[in-house]
Amino acid sequence: MGFTEASAVRRTGETTWAAEVAPGWDIMGNADGGYTLAIVARAAAEAAGRPDPFTVTAHYLAPARVGPVTVEAQVVRRGGRLATVAATLSSEERPLLALLGTFGELGTYEGPERVEAAPPPLPPPERCAPVVPTETFPPPFMGRVDLRLDPGEDAFGGGSGPPRVSGWFRFPDEEPVDTLGLLVAVDAFPPTVFRSELPLGWVPTVELTAHVRARPAPGWLRCAFTTRFITGGFLEEDGEVWDATGKLVAQSRQLALLPRG
């Protein structure tokens, strides 16, 4: 099942939506955080009446499992071009994810441009390393996305590299990546700390914020994730996603707990 179908929502009331956490979008049984964020953001964008998540923040409350979920989404403020929405994703048992986001339509603002950065250098996708899903690890989720990792980085290494991971992202079967699909891209790669000397293990995201800065052009997305501060039991992970035309399309930052090993 492709991303659009797997993240579909169905309005069931003024402020409520129904959805399904689809099989295969999980990592060791827990649905991928970017995927669950996309489900909530899709409902919130409908509530907002605006297609694009300019800035969305998710706080992860409990792991999401395969099965029915609901979204409650309230418009906090609707302005001329921006609308802010607070939403919660819940299973029958408990709240899973709280979202606060501001939605709009990309292309309605303009101004001078100045970019003080460049896309990460990467060999072409066919010379990068695909991540092949297994029943366990790498997880089934890696079949729902098409990742090609920089072969110079041993992303599942448990070595002593810098906490940095880069590679290409697309959906399989030529499904285009829209601005909601970018929310999957920013949380699809192996955690940066898998490259460090820390023990491999679950890296629970406490909070993830993504800014969508432009609609991606068709084709591979070039992604880079960096961690600069592993302190006090926490780490941040900063992401950048660039499209095939060399334009930055999304930035992300998450705060996560260190794996306990």
Place this chain on the structure above:
Amino acid sequence: MGFTEASAVRRTGETTWAAEVAPGWDIMGNADGGYTLAIVARAAAEAAGRPDPFTVTAHYLAPARVGPVTVEAQVVRRGGRLATVAATLSSEERPLLALLGTFGELGTYEGPERVEAAPPPLPPPERCAPVVPTETFPPPFMGRVDLRLDPGEDAFGGGSGPPRVSGWFRFPDEEPVDTLGLLVAVDAFPPTVFRSELPLGWVPTVELTAHVRARPAPGWLRCAFTTRFITGGFLEEDGEVWDATGKLVAQSRQLALLPRG
């Protein structure tokens, strides 16, 4: 009036607090965004029963003016160590700020440390440039904080420098900066784009997220703010705050609209 008094909140019900936007904390009549964030975060921390804002996100809905405001704060999930709260700051007329935050107690998590960055190089505070408040610009708010800007950067220049601002931060009268005070530090400096060739003007914050990573030691805080992407009418501004012992205490990122000149 110092920060703690100016950002005080008084519980008025199970999920409601009253506060006052104090005079002098404004920029051209609009209360500083870090200051209003701190008011809401103080109420949300009380709701959470946890002192420290591990990660808080504010979406700015309308400018706050001097006078009475209320905070409505709901605990979304209370776990063993973390509690997530959704809150709204409102005037009598309208909602002003929506917050989503996860609170805890710093020092209750631990693990290996790895820092891939260093505090920004700065001359000592006495050789940096104080920002002196006026009735207009620089605004009265600059009397509520004590900023010393890197003299090598012309932060009010309207020149063609890189969009980067750095300097020292403290509260006047030796008031200590606690983890709520850090929320002021991350939004107190002149916007990075004032150093670029863009017209000076109001830079409305759409969203600001701050991660508080440690309690600051007493003394000056060393701060740096950088913008890498001015695109599509938006810009991000990334902040770092380091304490007097050389420890990173907060990271921030905001998404703002370009000034219209």
